[in-house]
Amino acid sequence: MNNVPSGLSRRNLLKLSGGTALATFLASCAGGGDAPGGNSGKIVVWSGFASKEAENWFRTNTLEAFNKEHPAVPAELSVKQFDNFEQQQQTALAAGSGPDIVAAAGPGPLREYAAAGYLLPLDDYAKKLGWNDRILGWAMKTGVIDGKLVALPTNYESMQIFYNPATMSQHGWTFPKTRAEFEAICREAKAKGMIPVSAGNADYKNANEWHVSVFLNHIAGPDAVRQALKGEIKFSDPVFVDAMEQARKYFVDGWWGGAVDRYFTNTFPQQYQQLAKGEAVFNITGTWGLGEIGPFFGKEGGNDAEWAWGAVPSLRDGVPEDVWELAVGGTNSINAKSKNPDAAAEWIDFNMSDPKRQGRALAEANEPPPPIAMTEADFPADLDKRVSSLFAAFSSATHVGYTTWTFFPPKTDTYIIEGWEKLITGKLTAQAYCQGIADAFGPELAAGVVPPLPD
Numbered sequence: 001m002n003n004v005p006s007g008l009s010r011r012n013l014l015k016l017s018g019g020t021a022l023a024t025f026l027a028s029c030a031g032g033g034d035a036p037g038g039n040s041g042k043i044v045v046w047s048g049f050a051s052k053e054a055e056n057w058f059r060t061n062t063l064e065a066f067n068k069e070h071p072a073v074p075a076e077l078s079v080k081q082f083d084n085f086e087q088q089q090q091t092a093l094a095a096g097s098g099p100d101i102v103a104a105a106g107p108g109p110l111r112e113y114a115a116a117g118y119l120l121p122l123d124d125y126a127k128k129l130g131w132n133d134r135i136l137g138w139a140m141k142t143g144v145i146d147g148k149l150v151a152l153p154t155n156y157e158s159m160q161i162f163y164n165p166a167t168m169s170q171h172g173w174t175f176p177k178t179r180a181e182f183e184a185i186c187r188e189a190k191a192k193g194m195i196p197v198s199a200g201n202a203d204y205k206n207a208n209e210w211h212v213s214v215f216l217n218h219i220a221g222p223d224a225v226r227q228a229l230k231g232e233i234k235f236s237d238p239v240f241v242d243a244m245e246q247a248r249k250y251f252v253d254g255w256w257g258g259a260v261d262r263y264f265t266n267t268f269p270q271q272y273q274q275l276a277k278g279e280a281v282f283n284i285t286g287t288w289g290l291g292e293i294g295p296f297f298g299k300e301g302g303n304d305a306e307w308a309w310g311a312v313p314s315l316r317d318g319v320p321e322d323v324w325e326l327a328v329g330g331t332n333s334i335n336a337k338s339k340n341p342d343a344a345a346e347w348i349d350f351n352m353s354d355p356k357r358q359g360r361a362l363a364e365a366n367e368p369p370p371p372i373a374m375t376e377a378d379f380p381a382d383l384d385k386r387v388s389s390l391f392a393a394f395s396s397a398t399h400v401g402y403t404t405w406t407f408f409p410p411k412t413d414t415y416i417i418e419g420w421e422k423l424i425t426g427k428l429t430a431q432a433y434c435q436g437i438a439d440a441f442g443p444e445l446a447a448g449v450v451p452p453l454p455d
Contacts, residue, residue: 138454200266
């Protein structure tokens with residue numbers, strides 16, 4: 001039996017918990033004392049769950065497993081609600097207490113915690129516990145602020161295309177690798193009354209930046225994005241203006257979501273249903289979609305449809321065909337006031353080790369893997385091969401791109417999301433939109449708040 005992970009997706013958790021991409025939102029806090037860790041000889045783990053089944057899985061496979069390895073300072077579970085987790089944490093940190101482990105919604109928000117002095121440097125733990133050798137180098141760098149390691153990423157993400165092989169076969173199409181091939185399919189599909197790319201932000205406005213990240217890296221190209229993030233070129237340069245104009249035209253022509261107005265009303269379930277029914281050809285989303293798509297296909301979806309994935313093609317001559325965007329969905333740090341920092345570090349280490357355990361977590365609980373080197377052999381035999389092959393392909397990527405939510409500073413990222421809607425509705429030109437990105441980015445680059453780039 002092929003097991004496709006199911007559970008909360010990144011977009012749901014972003015809305016509920018303030019940003020972490022984990023199916024369980026983890027932090028460790030004092031066992032009832034005012035200061036983190038207190039003197040209780042244990043760490044209390046805060047976590048929220050999508051279901052009782054998810055909680056039971058966590059207790060057995062994470063909590064109890066950790067305690068067997070670390071009996072001297074065991075972890076104790078305290079179940080929290082997603083909707084006010086972030087507020088509780090911020091309030092407690094401001095009061096000088098709070099969790100031993102500070103969770104942040106990726107590198108952008110992480111900087112605010114670091115600036116407030118809430119985070120303990122982790123460089124010594126990285127050496128002691130071997131994190132530099134185990135964790136992917138680009139992911140480690142996202143936790144470095146002002147030359148100090150202050151966080152580890154909890155998982156990693158990328159973007160890919162979902163499609164229905166039967167739909168492709170019915171119309172005589174093969175999966176595209178170039179702009180010409182992709183546009184030929186989209187043009188023909190639109191002429192047939194189909195939706196070339198199912199898309200919409202009705203459920204989650206920040207989905208805008210998923211598409212912008214794809215357009216930046218697959219039209220402008222990852223080299224140009226990297227140069228702009230380093231300040232070597234500007235986001236208002238022609239390579240970006242041309243990319244955004246090409247993307248705007250895709251939307252105006254109805255290739256994304258069927259029409260611009262429909263983009264604002266299309267829900268995520270509708271997008272997957274359109275794919276399963278053969279009404280849409282492609283769906284471009286993140287790796288978190290692996291935990292969403294299954295219920296709409298096959299027996300569970302009341303049909304005989306199947307899904308498959310492919311890499312987003314090059315959408316401009318000169319851009320590699322196999323670019324994988326890099327993204328971090330959340331980070332964990334140690335509270336600077338923790339009285340049990342060694343135990344907190346061991347907890348973080350436990351959740352970043354043993355690739356086979358991480359593979360089981362993905363298969364059984366939809367826990368996205370942390371950014372450690374993994375091969376298909378690390379995933380359980382009954383895990384759907386489409387899932388394991390995707391993560392294996394991503395982890396061995398030779399050409400990488402840069403997502404807006406991981407590598408762009410916060411004010412620039414906010415403008416990208418807000419301004420995108422003005423671009424596709426005709427309220428901004430591509431030139432004006434790109435100039436707005438450049439205007440937001442310049443001061444943040446000067447202030448040194450642009451997240452570090454991978455080597």
